[in-house]
Amino acid sequence: MKIWHLTRTIHGGAGQYALRLSNALCSAGCQSAVLAAEGTEGDGIKRLNRVDSPVRRFAARGFRSLSHRISFAPFHSLRGPELYQSSESIGAGDVVHLHGMTGWIGVAGLSRLIPHGARFFWTAHDLWMLSGGCVVYRGCDEFQRDCYGCPILRPPWKWMARQELQVKQSFMEKYQIHPIANSQWMADRIRESSLFKHLDNIPIIPPIVDDAYLSEGISDLRQEMGIPAGRLVISLGARSIDDKFKGIPQFLELLSRTKELAGSLTVLVFGPGNIDVPGNLDVRLLGSLSDPQQLAKVYRTSNVYVSPSQMETFGMTLVEAQACGTPVICFSVGGTPEAVRDGETGWLTPCGDFQALMERLRLLLKDLPKLTATGENARRWSRAMFCGNTVASRQNAIYSNRGSSKFHG
Numbered sequence: 194m195k196i197w198h199l200t201r202t203i204h205g206g207a208g209q210y211a212l213r214l215s216n217a218l219c220s221a222g223c224q225s226a227v228l229a230a231e232g233t234e235g236d237g238i239k240r241l242n243r244v245d246s247p248v249r250r251f252a253a254r255g256f257r258s259l260s261h262r263i264s265f266a267p268f269h270s271l272r273g274p275e276l277y278q279s280s281e282s283i284g285a286g287d288v289v290h291l292h293g294m295t296g297w298i299g300v301a302g303l304s305r306l307i308p309h310g311a312r313f314f315w316t317a318h319d320l321w322m323l324s325g326g327c328v329v330y331r332g333c334d335e336f337q338r339d340c341y342g343c344p345i346l347r348p349p350w351k352w353m354a355r356q357e358l359q360v361k362q363s364f365m366e367k368y369q370i371h372p373i374a375n376s377q378w379m380a381d382r383i384r385e386s387s388l389f390k391h392l393d394n395i396p397i398i399p400p401i402v403d404d405a406y407l408s409e410g411i412s413d414l415r416q417e418m419g420i421p422a423g424r425l426v427i428s429l430g431a432r433s434i435d436d437k438f439k440g441i442p443q444f445l446e447l448l449s450r451t452k453e454l455a456g457s458l459t460v461l462v463f464g465p466g467n468i469d470v471p472g473n474l475d476v477r478l479l480g481s482l483s484d485p486q487q488l489a490k491v492y493r494t495s496n497v498y499v500s501p502s503q504m505e506t507f508g509m510t511l512v513e514a515q516a517c518g519t520p521v522i523c524f525s526v527g528g529t530p531e532a533v534r535d536g537e538t539g540w541l542t543p544c545g546d547f548q549a550l551m552e553r554l555r556l557l558l559k560d561l562p563k564l565t566a567t568g569e570n571a572r573r574w575s576r577a578m579f580c581g582n583t584v585a586s587r588q589n590a591i592y593s594n595r596g597s598s599k600f601h602g
Contacts, residue, residue: 196225196592197283199306200292203229203238204483205432206400206509207293207318210375212237213401214290214588217581223589228279230297241277241306249274257296260326263350268326270353271360273299277306285310288592295321295328300364307368314591316373316398319506322361323386325354329438329504330382330527337385362388373398373591376507376528396591399531400509402579405485406492406516407572413494418477420459420494425558428461428495428519430482430510431502435466440501440524440547442468447547449474454555461491485513492517496564497557500524503545508532512579515539515571520564522553538571 196218198211211227216237218225230241245253253275260268275298283289285308294315307313315322320330325340327333333344336358343354364370365388372389373396374380380395389395405411420426431439441462449455449471456473463479470476482488492498498514500523505511507528511521521539523529524546533539540557542549557564577583 194224194286194288195284196223196288196290198225198227198290198292199241199294199298200227200229201295201297202231202293203227204232204481205293206507207316209403209509210316210318210400211290211292213403213581214398214584217401217585218589220581221585221589223585226281230277234280239279239281241279244276244278245274249276260296263347263353264326264345265347266331266345267295267328268345269296269321269328270326270357271299271364272357273297273302275299275302277302279306283307283311288312288314291315293318295319300360303364312371312592313368314371314373316375317379317383317506318375320382322372323382323388325356325358325361327354331504334385336382336387337390338387358387365389371591375399376531378528378531379506396587398584398588398591399579400507400512401581401584402512402516402575403485404581405489406513407576407580408489411489411493411517414461414490415494418459418494424459425457426459426461426495427497427499427554428463428491428514429499429501430463430488430491431466432464433466434462434464435468438503440503443547444499444501444550445471445474445476447551451551451555454551454558458558461495463488463491488513489517492519495519496561497522497554499550499554500529501547501550502526505529505532511539512575515568516575516579518568518572520557520567520571522550522557524550534570534574538567538574 198215200208200211202208203212215225215227227238228241234240260270289307289311319328321328324336327345340354340358343351372383380397383389383395429441434441460476463482465481492514498519498521505527511532514521515538524544525541526544535541540553
């Protein structure tokens with residue numbers, strides 16, 4: 194039996210989750226590899242190659258374009274016509290584990306790629322697995338019923354969400370999908386959904402912290418970046434720093450108006466995207482960082498890691514920062530209370546209350562001994578909870594049908 198983790202790219206939370214889990218399973222003696230549609234092969238990653246005809250590719254572009262035009266927010270379908278193949282075939286007795294499936298492959302592509310008899314698992318990294326097409330949870334609970342009258346679709350296209358949910362239901366039934374959650378919060382949403390409402394036991398497998406974040410010898414970047422010794426440093430990051438739900442531009446704007454902090458901080462921001470930076474702030478835009486060793490240096494350089502994100506199903510960057518000994522401040526939303534021990538490894542503030550977030554930051558930066566002690570607690574806790582051996586053992590037990598759940602229809 195071989196384990197195949199399917200994802201669009203290894204960049205971003207879902208891709209890193211898949212890659213670290215696959216590598217940890219290999220270290221535990223399993224055969225495991227990641228199949229990714231974007232990027233290069235190597236280090237446990239195999240490339241999925243598009244094999245569409247020109248006509249089919251044109252149809253796929255038109256279909257995905259329509260999905261974007263008919264909605265007010267990100268909307269993705271599982272009905273895309275894209276086709277892929279791998280350099281190594283998936284066997285009938287293999288395990289197929291899905292991650293980060295939004296907007297790149299549909300039922301047609303999965304059916305062509307995966308033989309009958311393979312066992313299917315799907316980790317929910319966001320709400321899309323359960324919904325009629327939306328990705329980010331905004332308080333709409335129509336996924337618990339039928340997604341009829343979807344609020345993010347423009348008239349007269351609202352019916353598409355209900356049809357999309359029916360397509361997912363048929364797919365789940367055909368392949369007997371075993372759902373997995375990355376947090377207790379996500380497990381609760383799975384149980385509430387119309388697709389999995391008959392399941393009681395939803396396995397929870399949190400992300401793995403890469404060994405680079407647990408290294409004893411992480412160096413900082415102050416000298417390399419010309420940051421004066423003793424200057425306070427905070428960091429922020431996201432898969433897309435201009436994503437309004439990640440809250441980074443809004444946080445920086447408020448920081449620029451907080452006179453006590455604006456002139457005394459250096460802010461390190463990592464992730465792709467373009468944002469306007471207030472002129473009175475020392476902000477270093479680091480771009481997309483995928484190397485864990487480089488990211489570990491960013492976290493280590495920071496006195497505090499700040500996450501103003503208004504929706505996280507878990508919060509991988511929160512755990513990474515804590516593993517480096519850097520305490521975190523974030524909104525209490527989704528799965529973040531599971532990624533941070535409030536008052537012990539970091540601090541939670543009410544979701545969307547940027548003023549409370551800024552006030553917490555202001556007070557903590559006045560108490561550096563407290564930040565240091567909290568960072569040490571965070572490091573010990575992260576090492577115990579999110580190391581590869583521990584998580585891989587739990588996941589392997591689920592593959593072996595011990596403590597797993599699957600679709601019952």
